[in-house]
Amino acid sequence: MTNSILTSSPIAAVTAAGRAFGWQKAKRLARDHITFIVFGLITLFFILHAPNFASLATANAIGRITAVVSIMAVGMTMVIMCREIDLSVGALASLSAMVGAMLMQTGIAPWLSIPVMTAFGALIGLVNGLIVTRLRIPSFLVTLGMLSILSGTALTLTDSLPVPIGDRTLGKIMANGTLIGLPAAVWWTVAFALAGIYVLHLSVIGRQMAATGGNEAAARFSGIDVDRAKLVAFAVCGACASFAGYMLAARASAGNPSVGVGLELNVIAAVIIGGTSLFGGRGSVIGSVIGAIFIGILAFGLVVIGLSTTIQEIVKGVIIIVAVSLNRR
Amino acid sequence: MSAADNPLPALVSMRGIVKRFGANIVLRIVDFDVRAGEVHALLGENGAGKSTLMKVLLGIHKPDEGTILVLGEPLTSTSTRARLEAGVAMIFQELSLVPAMSVADNLFLGREPMLFGGRIDRRRIRREATDLIARQGFALDPDARIEDLPFAARQQVEILKALSRGASVIVMDEPTSSLTVREEEVLHATIAQLRAAGIGIVYISHRMSEIFRVADRLSVIKDGQIQGPFATDQITIPEVSRLMARSASVVVMKPKARREPGEIVFEVVGLSTARKLRDIGLAVRAGEIVGIAGLVGSGRSTLAKALFGLIPDARGDVRLGGSEIGALATPPRIRAGMALVPEDRRAEGAGRPAQPGRQCGAAQSCRTDVALAGRPVMATRDRHVPRFSRCAAHCLPRAGPAGLGTVRRQPAEGGFRKMVRQQSKTADPRRANGGCRRQRQGGDAGAGAAGRRKGHGGAADHLGAR
Ligand SMILES: Nc1ncnc2c1ncn2[C@@H]1O[C@H](COP(=O)(O)OP(=O)(O)O)[C@@H](O)[C@H]1O
Ligand SMILES: [Mg+2]
Numbered sequence: 136m137t138n139s140i141l142t143s144s145p146i147a148a149v150t151a152a153g154r155a156f157g158w159q160k161a162k163r164l165a166r167d168h169i170t171f172i173v174f175g176l177i178t179l180f181f182i183l184h185a186p187n188f189a190s191l192a193t194a195n196a197i198g199r200i201t202a203v204v205s206i207m208a209v210g211m212t213m214v215i216m217c218r219e220i221d222l223s224v225g226a227l228a229s230l231s232a233m234v235g236a237m238l239m240q241t242g243i244a245p246w247l248s249i250p251v252m253t254a255f256g257a258l259i260g261l262v263n264g265l266i267v268t269r270l271r272i273p274s275f276l277v278t279l280g281m282l283s284i285l286s287g288t289a290l291t292l293t294d295s296l297p298v299p300i301g302d303r304t305l306g307k308i309m310a311n312g313t314l315i316g317l318p319a320a321v322w323w324t325v326a327f328a329l330a331g332i333y334v335l336h337l338s339v340i341g342r343q344m345a346a347t348g349g350n351e352a353a354a355r356f357s358g359i360d361v362d363r364a365k366l367v368a369f370a371v372c373g374a375c376a377s378f379a380g381y382m383l384a385a386r387a388s389a390g391n392p393s394v395g396v397g398l399e400l401n402v403i404a405a406v407i408i409g410g411t412s413l414f415g416g417r418g419s420v421i422g423s424v425i426g427a428i429f430i431g432i433l434a435f436g437l438v439v440i441g442l443s444t445t446i447q448e449i450v451k452g453v454i455i456i457v458a459v460s461l462n463r464r
Numbered sequence: 465m466s467a468a469d470n471p472l473p474a475l476v477s478m479r480g481i482v483k484r485f486g487a488n489i490v491l492r493i494v495d496f497d498v499r500a501g502e503v504h505a506l507l508g509e510n511g512a513g514k515s516t517l518m519k520v521l522l523g524i525h526k527p528d529e530g531t532i533l534v535l536g537e538p539l540t541s542t543s544t545r546a547r548l549e550a551g552v553a554m555i556f557q558e559l560s561l562v563p564a565m566s567v568a569d570n571l572f573l574g575r576e577p578m579l580f581g582g583r584i585d586r587r588r589i590r591r592e593a594t595d596l597i598a599r600q601g602f603a604l605d606p607d608a609r610i611e612d613l614p615f616a617a618r619q620q621v622e623i624l625k626a627l628s629r630g631a632s633v634i635v636m637d638e639p640t641s642s643l644t645v646r647e648e649e650v651l652h653a654t655i656a657q658l659r660a661a662g663i664g665i666v667y668i669s670h671r672m673s674e675i676f677r678v679a680d681r682l683s684v685i686k687d688g689q690i691q692g693p694f695a696t697d698q699i700t701i702p703e704v705s706r707l708m709a710r711s712a713s714v715v716v717m718k719p720k721a722r723r724e725p726g727e728i729v730f731e732v733v734g735l736s737t738a739r740k741l742r743d744i745g746l747a748v749r750a751g752e753i754v755g756i757a758g759l760v761g762s763g764r765s766t767l768a769k770a771l772f773g774l775i776p777d778a779r780g781d782v783r784l785g786g787s788e789i790g791a792l793a794t795p796p797r798i799r800a801g802m803a804l805v806p807e808d809r810r811a812e813g814a815g816r817p818a819q820p821g822r823q824c825g826a827a828q829s830c831r832t833d834v835a836l837a838g839r840p841v842m843a844t845r846d847r848h849v850p851r852f853s854r855c856a857a858h859c860l861p862r863a864g865p866a867g868l869g870t871v872r873r874q875p876a877e878g879g880f881r882k883m884v885r886q887q888s889k890t891a892d893p894r895r896a897n898g899g900c901r902r903q904r905q906g907g908d909a910g911a912g913a914a915g916r917r918k919g920h921g922g923a924a925d926h927l928g929a930r
Contacts (some may be wrong), residue, residue, distance in 0.1 A: 338582040346573055349562035356560045357574030357625075358545050417564040 170408045170458045171422075174429040177454070181436035188439060195318060199310070201431035202320035203228070203379040207398065208405040208423035209331035210260075210375030213368035215406055216335065218348035218415025219267060219274040221372045224402055226285035227259055228380030228395030233289045235381040236298035236390025245305040252381040253374045259285070260373020261366060268362040274369075282399070289392040298390040309385035320382065324424065327375065331420035334371065344368055348415025404455045405430055430455070474533075475500050475633050475664040476521065476552065481530035483516055490516045492688040494530075498633050498664035503655060504693060505667045505679035507708060512685040514668045518635045521666075522554050523547045535632070553626030554635040561618055561625075563611035567604055568593035571625050596628050600654070616647035623654060634658065635666040640674060642759045652678055672701050684708055726750030728783075730802070732771060735780035735791060740766040744780070772804040773797055 165172075182189045207224050214221045235252045239245070263281055267274045300306070312319045335341035343364040346354035354361050376395075384390040409426030411418025433454060437447045476498040483491040490513040498504050506514045519525045521532060523544040532540045534550040561570045571593045577585040593606040602620045610618055619639060626634050636655075640648045655665060655678055669675055675682055676696050683692030684707040691707050730748040735741060740763040748754050758764045770778040773794040780791045785800045 333583075337584060339576050339578060339584055340582070342569070342573075342576060342584055345565065346562050349564045350560065353560040353562050354573070356544065356548075358548065359574045412564075416562065 168410065169461045170410065171425065173458060173461060174408070174432070177436070178429075178432055181432065181439065185436055185439040188436065193435065195321075197428065197431045197435050198321040198324070199318050200435065201428050202310075202324045203383055204398065204401045204405055204430060205324045205424045205427040206327045206379045206382070207372075207376050207402040208409070208427045209327045209420055210368075210372030211402050211406050212331065212409070212411055212418055212420050212423045213335055213341075213344055214274070214365075214372045215403075215411050215413060216341075216344045216348045216415060216418050217365045217368045218351070219365060219368065220278065220403070220413075221260070221263060221274065221369065221376075222278040222399050223259075223263065223281035223285055224372065224376035225395040225398035225400075226282040226289065227256060227373060227376040228383060228398055229392055230259075230285045230289040230395075231256055231377040231380030232384035232390040232394045233292050233298060233392050234390075235384050236300050237292070239300050239302055239305060240298065245302055245308060248305070249309070249378070249381065253378045256377020256380075257370045257374040259377070260369040260371065263373065264366040264369030267369070268365050286393075286396070293392065295392055297392070300384060300388045300390065303388075305385045306388055309382045311386065320386070323378075323382065327378075328420060328424045331371075335420050340364065340367055345416055348412075349417070401427075401430055404458075408455070408458045474498065475535060477533040478517075478521060479531045479533075481517065481520055481532075482528045483513070483520055483525060484528050489688055491520070491527075491685075494685070494688075494690045496521075496683060496690060497693075498666055500632070500664055501659050501662045502680040503659055503665045503667050503678050505669065505675045505682035505696070506685065507669075507672075507675065507682060507704065508685035509708060510670075513688060514685055515637055517685065517690075518554060518637060518666060518668070521547070521635065522552060548629060551630055551632035552635070553629065553631035553633070554637065555619060555622045555626065555639055556637060561610045561621060564609065566607050566609055567597075567613070567621050568606040570610055570621055571596060571606075571628055573625075575629075592628075596624055600624060600627070600657075615642045616644075616650065619643075619651070620654070623658075627658075631663065633664045633666070635668075637668045638670070639667070640669060640671065644759075648674070672704065675704075676701065725752040729785055730771075731783040733781040733783075735767075735770055735778060735782070737766065737770055737775050737779075738777045741770060741778075746771075768804065772802065774804075 187193070207228070211221060211224065231252055234255060235248060238248050238251065243251070259281075263274070263278055266272060266277045270277075306312075308319060309323065310318065310320045314322055335344065343354065343359045343361075344367070346357065346359055347361045347364045351361055354364075379398075380395055383394045387394070405426035406418070406423045407413060407426070408429060409419065409422030409424070411423060430451070433451055434447065437450060438444075442450065474497040476496075478494065478496040481491050481494040481496070482489075494513075494517060496504075496506075496517060506517070508514050516525060520527045520530075523539075523542060523546070527540070530540070531538060534547065534552055537550065539547060539550055562573065565573070568590050572589045577588045577592075579585050590606055597604045597606060600620075600623075602617075602624070604613075604617060604620060604624075608617075610621065613621070623634070639651060643651060655667070658665060659680075667675070667679055679696050681693040681695055682699070682704065683690050683694070684704065685691075686708060694704075726749055728747045729750050732744065732746045735744040735746075744767065746754065756764050756767060766775060769775050770791070771782075773782075773789075773792055776792070778791040782789045782791055784797060784802060787800070789796050789800070
């Protein structure tokens with residue numbers, strides 16, 4: 136029945152206004168990438184003014200210090216795509232560093248501890264998601280509460296004492312070992328980024344996240360299980376945060392209960408700098424990773440230029456606000 | 465009178481629908497049906513319950529009583545999703561598309577074809593979307609993002625979305641309220657196609673002439689009750705008007721003796737905002753109502769907010785009660801006795817969410833406005849436009865991709881000054897025509913205004929710059 140109406144009609148000409156114009160696309164391209172342009176200029180500044188900034192060693196160092204934020208940003212991108220936020224990622228990273236180190240003390244095989252810790256993070260993320268979707272409490276509040284709970288737990292576990300990791304292989308697998316000249320941390324970043332791209336941009340669940348954040352009513356009306364999309368996003372975000380926290384512990388050969396303090400700010404900044412809208416519905420994983428790398432370049436560049444770490448924090452904050460304001464949508 | 469011997473079967477049959485919101489009984493025992501291949505128009509005043517009845521049909525609201533059959537299947541207690549799957553679709557007043565996604569992606573949202581590994585088959589989506597668009601004869605680019613498209617094109621996407629999901633009944637809730645005349649004609653051609661294909665259409669509109677052009681049957685909702693259906697070729701506009709008029713509220717207001725307006729109490733020169741408004745000049749005299757007309761999205765609400773100092777990037781000179789006020793300051797305006805009755809009172813007004821038993825309909829909220837009438841009051845809610853448009857002196861053109869043109873001041877004529885008249889649902893038809901004429905003169909450059917006559921009372925019910 137439906138087919139018979141789908142015959143051609145003479146009304147096509149009238150609706151030619153329905154076409155999008157080429158210049159609109161060009162304008163949007165520039166608008167979408169304005170922060171990249173700004174950070175490109177900042178990088179250029181460092182290359183010109185900092186001695187030996189443009190070197191493979193620098194790139195490796197930045198890759199290493201950026202890995203944690205990059206990996207967490209992959210999960211955060213999904214949550215923000217759904218028009219939610221997860222403020223608990225830094226605290227979860229701290230807790231995971233502690234729990235992971237304690238897990239290693241039980242004598243578990245290092246390679247096995249990695250998926251266990253990732254699943255642990257997914258579980259915490261799932262709890263966040265369940266509270267948000269079932270109780271209809273804004274994720275800002277839920278995850279703010281969770282931040283407090285998780286960081287408190289991390290400190291309570293050992294009375295704020297760090298937990299040493301005796302096993303050297305874990306550090307090699309997760310952070311310091313090299314493969315084809317690149318540190319393991321960089322390889323993990325690439326792996327998480329690729330997986331994130333697959334989930335968010337190629338798979339159906341990613342499309343559902345984008346629709347959920349883009350217009351929740353429309354998504355529901357198109358038969359999308361909006362709550363499930365959010366649950367998956369929170370779970371992935373938790374998994375990424377937990378993995379990143381464990382990576383920090385592996386790198387330092389010890390679980391430190393305050394290792395993740397404040398990381399959520401860098402992560403969210405990376406996502407927004409990367410062009411993902413805080414209002415949901417648009418964004419990209421690759422943008423978030425680039426955003427994280429930019430933050431790394433900024434921090435590293437400021438050190439190389441010789442600013443004290445205290446002033447660095449101020450400069451970094453200002454630049455992040457400027458970048459985010461340019462990218463406000 | 466109703467074409468009872470029509471052989472086509474009912475696609476949808478709603479029986480004895482009762483719907484209350486708290487103490488507000490919106491629908492009391494309403495029957496409604498839609499047959500294959502017909503356009504069934506639903507009329508009624510604003511707030512009569514037309515949208516509510518259709519939301520009950522879609523399962524968005526649960527009816528307190530009554531049954532709903534779709535193609536003979538009882539669906540009364542099923543979810544919206546089940547209704548959609550049964551072939552009932554609705555084109556919303558506020559469209560339900562994802563703005564950041566492309567046309568093709570929106571058409572297949574929620575039922576994307578998959579490749580192995582849960583990957584979306586983008587190629588197939590694009591191909592099938594292109595086919596779908598071509599077969600319906602729309603000039604849509606499947607790759608265009610919804611947010612870049614004009615309203616009419618978005619509506620076409622909604623219609624395609626419904627068709628591609630195998631809809632056999634399509635509800636259109638005031639589909640022409642933000643269309644230009646040309647776009648409206650395209651829509652009507654589409655409706656003719658759909659009808660020829662055996663799809664049943666529910667058409668909600670205020671515009672009487674439009675209803676008689678597209679509808680086969682019509683029903684009128686008033687005071688929670690439905691009258692009809694009537695075949696459109698067996699009923700006349702005055703008869704329908706009589707059905708819609710609410711006898712209780714027909715307060716015959718004698719036009720007050722013409723009164724010359726007083727001195728200028730509020731004046732704006734060169735008001736502009738970054739996006740919507742450009743160089744707007746406007747003056748309000750004491751005892752005067754100045755109407756602002758325009759299509760949805762043309763900037764009426766923005767203008768009202770800007771006049772009240774609520775738009776952060778507004779520029780211009782504002783004079784209120786003889787003293788100069790910046791374009792951007794609400795507190796001095798309030799001190800000087802200015803008030804804004806916002807468009808969305810629930811979201812922007814002072815009140816907390818309405819409680820059961822304290823609901824008030826349009827008529828009551830209108831009285832609230834009147835209560836403020838001692839001061840310059842602005843009201844921009846759609847519902848007020850019909851009343852305002854009688855005295856429309858300003859006209860906002862349709863928002864194009866590049867924003868808005870200039871609003872022109874047209875000398876206001878006397879005879880429509882009293883705020884109280886807002887309350888009157890019946891107006892002198894001659895005055896309505898006068899309003900239209902003024903509107904026509906006041907339209908934007910090159911645009912002829914379409915003043916149409918609503919049946920009851922003969923008030924002009926839609927004015928736009930076209
Ligand atoms: N979600 C809701 N909650 C409470 N009251 C509502 C709701 N939706 C509509 N109403 C009330 O129902 C009445 C009918 O509204 P509506 O169906 O939108 O009218 P129409 O579409 O005919 O203009 C109005 O008085 C309105 O205030
Ligand atoms: Mg309505």
